[in-house]
Amino acid sequence: xxxxxxxxxxxxxxxxxxxxxxxxxxxxxxxxxxxxxxxxxxxxxxxxxxxxxxxxxxxxxxxxxxxxxxxxxxxxxxxx
Numbered sequence: 001x002x003x004x005x006x007x008x009x010x011x012x013x014x015x016x017x018x019x020x021x022x023x024x025x026x027x028x029x030x031x032x033x034x035x036x037x038x039x040x041x042x043x044x045x046x047x048x049x050x051x052x053x054x055x056x057x058x059x060x061x062x063x064x065x066x067x068x069x070x071x072x073x074x075x076x077x078x079x080x
């Protein structure tokens with residue numbers, strides 16, 4: 001795995017929470033490993049969410065009325 005170093009500054013309560021959650025893992029993780037895991041989970045959820053939105057958009061596009069859906073007010077609708 002290629003890795004890039006990122007330096008971040010966390011508030012005291014953020015670091016305390018991160019350390020607590022990391023220690024509760026089995027086996028216990030370091031705070032930096034826990035942070036990487038949380039970022040990976042957020043990335044996976046973001047990709048899944050984008051996929052769900054694309055599927056929804058396709059459904060609304062196929063309906064012929066995507067411009068009526070509040071999530072897609074600026075969708076460039078074209079009749080088929």
